[in-house]
Amino acid sequence: MARKLPSTDVVLVGFGWTGAIMGQQLTDAGLDVLAIERGSWRDTPTDFAPTFIQDELRYRYRGHLFEETARETVTFRNSADQEALPMRKLGSFLPGTGVGGSIVHWNGQTFRFLPYDFEIRTQTLARYGQTMVPDDLTIQDWGVTYDELEPYFTEFEALTGISGQAGNINGQKQPGGNPFEGKRSKPYPTPPMKQTYGPTLFAQAAKAEGMSPFPCPSANMSQAYTNPLGVTLGPCTYCGFCEKFACGNYSKASAQTTIIPVLMKKKNFTLRTECDVIKINLDSTGKRAVSVTYVDAQGEEYEQPADLIVVCSYITHNVHLLMTSGIGTQYDPQTGKGTLGKNYCYQLTPSVDVFFDDKILNPFVGAGALGMIVDDWNGDNFDHTGLGFIHGGYIGGYMTTGRPIETEMVPEGTPKWGKKWKQAFVKNYLTSMALALMGSTMPNRANYLDLDPTYRDVYGNPLMRMTYDFKQNDLKMQDFAMGKMTQIAQAMKPREIKKSPRGPHYDIDPYQSTHNTGGAIMGANPQESVLNRYLQHWDVPNLFVMGAGAFPHNSGYNPTETVSALALWSANAIRNTYLKNPGPLVQA
Amino acid sequence: MKSHLNRRSFLIAGASASVAVAAPAQAREIQGQEPWQPHQADAPDPVQSPNYLSFTAGEVAFVEAATERLIPADDLGPGAKACNVPLFIDHQLAGAYGRGQSWYMQGPWKKGEKTQGFQSRLGPADMYRAAIKAIDAHVSGKEVGKKFSDLAGDAQDALLSDMEKGTLTLDGVDTAAFFKLLLQNTKEGMFSDPIYGGNKDMAGWKMIGFPGARYDYRDWVDKHGQKYNLPPIGLKGGPGWNQKT
Numbered sequence: 001m002a003r004k005l006p007s008t009d010v011v012l013v014g015f016g017w018t019g020a021i022m023g024q025q026l027t028d029a030g031l032d033v034l035a036i037e038r039g040s041w042r043d044t045p046t047d048f049a050p051t052f053i054q055d056e057l058r059y060r061y062r063g064h065l066f067e068e069t070a071r072e073t074v075t076f077r078n079s080a081d082q083e084a085l086p087m088r089k090l091g092s093f094l095p096g097t098g099v100g101g102s103i104v105h106w107n108g109q110t111f112r113f114l115p116y117d118f119e120i121r122t123q124t125l126a127r128y129g130q131t132m133v134p135d136d137l138t139i140q141d142w143g144v145t146y147d148e149l150e151p152y153f154t155e156f157e158a159l160t161g162i163s164g165q166a167g168n169i170n171g172q173k174q175p176g177g178n179p180f181e182g183k184r185s186k187p188y189p190t191p192p193m194k195q196t197y198g199p200t201l202f203a204q205a206a207k208a209e210g211m212s213p214f215p216c217p218s219a220n221m222s223q224a225y226t227n228p229l230g231v232t233l234g235p236c237t238y239c240g241f242c243e244k245f246a247c248g249n250y251s252k253a254s255a256q257t258t259i260i261p262v263l264m265k266k267k268n269f270t271l272r273t274e275c276d277v278i279k280i281n282l283d284s285t286g287k288r289a290v291s292v293t294y295v296d297a298q299g300e301e302y303e304q305p306a307d308l309i310v311v312c313s314y315i316t317h318n319v320h321l322l323m324t325s326g327i328g329t330q331y332d333p334q335t336g337k338g339t340l341g342k343n344y345c346y347q348l349t350p351s352v353d354v355f356f357d358d359k360i361l362n363p364f365v366g367a368g369a370l371g372m373i374v375d376d377w378n379g380d381n382f383d384h385t386g387l388g389f390i391h392g393g394y395i396g397g398y399m400t401t402g403r404p405i406e407t408e409m410v411p412e413g414t415p416k417w418g419k420k421w422k423q424a425f426v427k428n429y430l431t432s433m434a435l436a437l438m439g440s441t442m443p444n445r446a447n448y449l450d451l452d453p454t455y456r457d458v459y460g461n462p463l464m465r466m467t468y469d470f471k472q473n474d475l476k477m478q479d480f481a482m483g484k485m486t487q488i489a490q491a492m493k494p495r496e497i498k499k500s501p502r503g504p505h506y507d508i509d510p511y512q513s514t515h516n517t518g519g520a521i522m523g524a525n526p527q528e529s530v531l532n533r534y535l536q537h538w539d540v541p542n543l544f545v546m547g548a549g550a551f552p553h554n555s556g557y558n559p560t561e562t563v564s565a566l567a568l569w570s571a572n573a574i575r576n577t578y579l580k581n582p583g584p585l586v587q588a
Numbered sequence: 589m590k591s592h593l594n595r596r597s598f599l600i601a602g603a604s605a606s607v608a609v610a611a612p613a614q615a616r617e618i619q620g621q622e623p624w625q626p627h628q629a630d631a632p633d634p635v636q637s638p639n640y641l642s643f644t645a646g647e648v649a650f651v652e653a654a655t656e657r658l659i660p661a662d663d664l665g666p667g668a669k670a671c672n673v674p675l676f677i678d679h680q681l682a683g684a685y686g687r688g689q690s691w692y693m694q695g696p697w698k699k700g701e702k703t704q705g706f707q708s709r710l711g712p713a714d715m716y717r718a719a720i721k722a723i724d725a726h727v728s729g730k731e732v733g734k735k736f737s738d739l740a741g742d743a744q745d746a747l748l749s750d751m752e753k754g755t756l757t758l759d760g761v762d763t764a765a766f767f768k769l770l771l772q773n774t775k776e777g778m779f780s781d782p783i784y785g786g787n788k789d790m791a792g793w794k795m796i797g798f799p800g801a802r803y804d805y806r807d808w809v810d811k812h813g814q815k816y817n818l819p820p821i822g823l824k825g826g827p828g829w830n831q832k833t
Contacts, residue, residue: 041623047630052823054801057780058632068690078703085700085707088692197812237804248803264622271618297616360813364798365805404779404798416752417658417771418745426664429796430815455694509705 002293002301008034008270011292011306013277013321014313016101017560018546018567020255022310024229024263025571029579032268036294036304038276038313039067039098042246043256048104050248053241056403060244065105066090067097074316075452076508078469080333086455086463091509093516094244095314099273100255102314102514103560107243107368107400108219108252109438110162111557112153112565114379115146115182120553123380124390132390136445137473138343139390140552143524143533144569146182152568154186156561160253161225161233164188164217178214178373180381193222193236193370198361198433202397203372205491211374216396218369219253229262240401242368252368275302278459280309280325282540289543295459307582308542308574315549319519320464323451328520328530328539331448333467339530340520341449344466345554346506347515348393348439348474352485353498355411356431363402363433371398377484378440378556389476393439393556395485402429409434412498435489437481438513440556444471449519470503478502515559520549522566525588532586534573535566541584544570632823634783640675641682642713646735650720651677653737657744658774665795666788673777676786677716680773686713708765712773719766722758723747782822789827793820 010026012019015037026033042048042065058064067090075084096102116123121139124132133139156162166187167177174187192215195203203213220236227233236251250257263269274297281291281303291305311318322328322340331342374395375381384390401407409432410424452465470478482501489497502512523529526538535550537543546567548559555562573585640648651674661667668674680686688711700707710718724735727747736744750756752771754764777786779793781801787793793800800820808816819826 041618042630043622043624046624046628049629049631050803052629052631054803055632055781055823057776057784061776061780062685063690069692070690073692076704078701082701083698085698085704086692086694087705089706091705194809196809200812235806237806238809239803239805241803261622264618265620267620269619272616273618274616360815362805362808362811362814362816364802364816365808402798404793404796405775417748417774419660419662422659422662422664426796429798454696505703507703507705509703 002303004303004305007305007307008032009306010034010308010310011036011304013280013292013309013311014038014101014317015099015255015271016096016312016314017103017255018563019101019312020259020263021564021567022312022546022571023269024259025568025575027263027266027269029575030268031308034270034272034304034306036275036277036292037099037271037273039273041271041273042098042100042104043260044246044248044250048246048248053245053248054239056405059105060403060406063090063094065096065098065244065246067095070458072317072457073463075455075463075465077465077467078505079446080467084452084465084467087508092507092512093514094511095316095514099260099271103254104246104256105244106219106254106560107558109369109396109558110160110164110217110219110561111394112182113146113555113557113562114180114381116380117553117555118142118145118149127380128384128390132384136471137390138443138445140343140521140523140528142552143522143529144566149565149569150182150185152565152572153561154184155568156564158189159227159229160219160258161190161221161227162188162217162219162253163190163193163222165192165215167214176214178375179212180375180378188217190222190225193218193220193367195372196238196362196365196370196399197359198363198399199370199372199397201359201492202433202435202488206372206374206395206397206488209487209491211376211488213372213374213397216369216371216373216398218367220367220369221251221253227258229259231258231261233257236367238365238367238370240364240366240403242366242400277313277321278324278461280311280321280327280543282325282327287540289540309544311543311545312547315516315519315547316464318545318547318549319449322520322530322545323464324461327537327543330450333446333448336445339526339528343443343518343521343552344447344449344468345441345443345517345551346468347513347554348441348470348478348502349436349512350439350478350482350485350501351434351436352482352489353409353432353434353500354489354492354494355409355428355496355498357495358431360430361399361433362430363399363407366399366401368400370400371396374488377481387476387480389473389480391440391442391473391556392477393437393481395481395488396436396438397433397488398436399433404429411496435485437478437485438556438558439474439478439481441470441554442473443518443553447471469506475503515548515554517548517551517554517559520545521552522550523552532584534585535570536578536585538588542582544574546570632783634824635679635785637679638675640678642686643674643678643681646724647716647720648674648678649735649737650724651716653744654748654770655774655777657741657748658771659778666791668774668778670788671778671786671791672788673774673786676777676780676784677773679785680776681713681716687711706765708762712769715766715769719761719763722761723763726756726758783824790820790822
């Protein structure tokens with residue numbers, strides 16, 4: 001029998017990045033906020049210290065910062081004619097756990113989705129007509145526009161000190177920035193990072209091919225920066241232990257380096273760690289969330305009541321929690337009815353490796369967002385007429401790391417072991433780099449999330465089941481993008497190149513990205529979405545769900561900045577409208 | 589071997605032998621402060637013993653032979669055996685990793701599609717044990733009294749190749765899954781920090797020119813095309829830092 005605790009104003013489920021944002025926003029509004037986090041307290045001096053964080057085995061391969069599948073995972077199949085099996089080890093994606101969640105170990109590659117993304121269905125139909133949007137390509141408008149989110153993109157960039165070169169300020173194109181970006185009201189708060197040799201060569205080649213490279217907007221600080229909360233970040237030291245690792249220098253934007261020092265001191269903020277939320281409880285009408293149930297480290301169950309519940313525990317856990325709590329209607333791919341679990345998407349990340357004989361690139365001089373970007377082939381930035389697919393992705397000439405277990409730069413045809421492997425590995429280690437696509441994936445009727453019929457988690461709840469594969473739009477887009485990457489690669493005049501497309505089927509094993517999206521999507525009406533444009537649940541007005549689960553599709557960019565803008569936009573609606581008159585913010 | 593300085597167990601236990609400050613009454617509820625205690629850090633556990641902890645002598649023979657074929661000694665530098673890769677693997681298998689402790693190991697267990705990843709009922713330690721036994725039995729079935737480690741290099745390579753391709757079918761063992769694990773662990777043993785028992789004297793890092801645990805390369809950002817000129821260091825520093833063993 002769960003022990004019932006005294007009520008509070010707000011419960012945040014999870015204390016990662018969106019938990020920190022919402023915690024800061026809602027405590028500022030004067031509310032008593034309780035964050036409940038399944039993992040432990042983690043902070044830079046004790047957990048990410050520069051005396052031991054440079055440990056490829058412990059962090060990248062033993063996953064010390066990541067969630068453990070033993071505790072919670074998903075089952076996976078490519079299509080409904082297969083039986084889903086557990087993702088027994090982490091591979092394709094690496095969700096975090098503990099205070100700060102996944103933003104502790106992100107790269108810091110930071111992009112705003114395009115204006116096109118938010119009105120993708122309307123704009124695609126208008127430009128290309130119905131033939132470009134077949135029935136199974138279930139793209140939807142988001143219910144919010146880029147222009148409405150612009151101030152919140154800007155607020156996020158100020159909060160995190162993003163280092164970059166603006167491309168479009170209030171409609172004025174700026175040299176050296178992204179000419180395709182949505183117009184911004186302010187430049188980036190810090191200048192772009194200085195680039196190393198590899199990204200420089202990439203950018204020279206891309207420019208010579210008529211494309212418009214610009215420095216990756218980076219959450220690895222180009223210089224020391226103090227944010228509006230008064231928290232100071234240090235300059236990035238290009239250590240090469242960025243993505244999949246925490247930063248020991250306070251130079252990667254995260255909950256710990258931008259919000260937590262201020263938030264933790266507030267009298268109206270409380271954090272409970274090592275407590276796993278397993279259910280959101282509704283009242284008998286099903287229209288009001290009354291509490292969450294959580295299990296502590298001893299296995300004791302507690303019921304924590306609250307007036308407002310905000311779910312901040314990463315898309316996979318967020319969607320799973322809604323399912324096991326019985327909130328919403330499960331999507332059925334056969335009928336197309338239901339909204340919970342639909343429009344699950346991911347990221348398509350092929351690469352082209354470039355091998356030089358004579359150019360020493362020093363790959364270990366790296367940072368998660370160190371690189372030059374070509375956005376010419378993303379979104380609707382180019383004419384897709386006759387190409388047979390929509391959207392695209394950005395091409396990155398990054399130099400993030402030279403960590404030797406993960407770095408595998410050997411030419412086409414090299415065996416994976418033995419003398420020939422060793423010779424090729426040594427020969428090419430210092431003088432090669434990868435060009436990579438951050439490719440969008442479009443939603444499809446057949447790709448969705450639901451509950452597994454067989455496998456269970458440690459609490460006896462069914463695991464979430466992921467039915468997902470790359471579809472025709474994705475693979476045609478990839479072919480096209482591989483052509484562009486190859487064009488740039490060859491313009492770099494290497495000794496040789498090696499092409500590594502993904503697919504044809506999505507494989508859960510190799511790491512690709514932690515960019516899972518969809519399943520609890522936002523939209524203009526409850527027939528087509530789980531959340532309204534403020535990330536408020538259509539059925540339960542005192543329940544808000546953060547994260548990339550809200551994305552009706554995934555764009556050709558890393559998701560964090562758009563997740564953040566939506567959270568700040570939602571917080572603003574809660575503070576200025578909802579709290580004055582709790583209830584639905586949008587009439588269904 | 590868990591370090592008694594592990595802060596997480598300090599918080600859960602509510603007491604510590606090494607810290608004089610009293611633990612907060614509700615160690616898991618944090619309010620009004622960022623928790624911090626002196627002498628607490630989530631530092632790694634270096635390997636303590638130079639001896640094999642989990643491999644039998646027969647398993648040692650297999651692993652020494654097999655890893656040396658995967659990363660052989662040559663004019664570029666020492667191979668897996670000289671870099672203590674077998675010892676690294678042994679120590680990994682003796683701990684939580686060997687038990688597959690962080691992996692979802694519940695049944696039912698099905699073979700699955702190629703895209704569904706690792707589906708074995710056996711954790712790493714059990715997989716090594718079963719695979720080595722089956723492989724050695726397979727070898728002695730063809731040549732009485734011989735094991736994998738008795739074969740000539742070419743014959744070892746051929747067997748490893750068959751495992752890699754999944755064409756070596758042995759009862760009760762997924763040889764392709766075992767090979768994948770072995771190759772991964774071998775590379776880990778060659779290139780992980782020496783505190784874990786492999787990469788002896790940072791030979792793996794020296795071979796490729798990886799500077800190890802260095803953490804500030806700002807002076808090298810603009811040095812386009814220049815070869816980095818400092819030796820590697822590990823989490824425990826470099827060989828020259830320690831006067832005694």
